[in-house]
Amino acid sequence: QVQLVQSGADVKKPGASVKVSCKASGYTFTGYYMHWVRQAPGQGLEWMGWINPGSGDTTYSQNFQGRVTMTRDSSMRTAYMELRSLTSDDTAVYYCARVPGASTWAFDIWGQGTMVTVSS
C-alpha cells in the first residue's frame, strides 16, 4: 500500500543539526511532490517547504530559509529534511507529506512523524 515511513525519534543539543528521512513505497516516487510540515507540542501545523523528487527543485518557507535543506535519493525512494542551528523552539514532530499536484495540492498521504527534541 501507499505509505511514507520516517526515521525514528532523535534528541539533539542546541546548535546541532538533525536529518530526518522519509521512505516512500507503493507509488511512483518521482510522480508526487514531497512536503515537510512540523508540529510543536500541543500546537498547530507549520509548513516548512517542499521538494520535487523528480527534478530536485526545492522551495522553503521564509521561516526556515538558510537553516533547512531538503534533498532526495530517488534510487532509495527517500526524501530527507535537514535542519541546522537547532534551538529549543525546534522541538517538534516533523512530518513528510505527499502532494499529488495534478489533482490537488492537498497532502493526501502523511508519514507517521518523527519527534525531534532539542535539549541541553
Next chain:
Amino acid sequence: EIVMTQSPATLSVSPGERVTLSCRASQSVSSYLAWYQQKPGQAPRLLMYGASTRATGIPARFSGSGSGTEFTLTISSLQSEDVAVYYCQQYSHWPPLTFGGGTRVEIK
C-alpha cells in the same frame, strides 16, 4: 501570507448530533482549501480537498462547503471515533502553505 482562522477553538457535542466547523481565509482562496483530521498521537489525515471533495475512504457523514473566504466542515452525525482536532489549509496562494489553528471536537 494568507491567514486561516478557525472557530470555535473547541466544540463539545453529544453523539449523533450535527457538528459545524468554520474556517475563514484573510483573502480569497477560491476553492483551494483542504480539511484534515488529527487524532491524538497520529499524523493528520486528509478529509476534504477542493473545499467539498471527500478524500478516498472518508465517510459520507463528512461534508465540506464554501468558497472564497468562508468555509465549513460538517459532520452530520458525530461518532465517537470523530473525536479529533480538525485543521483547514489553503493551497491557493503559496508559498507559504498555511493552516488554521485547529478546532478540537470532543464528546459531551
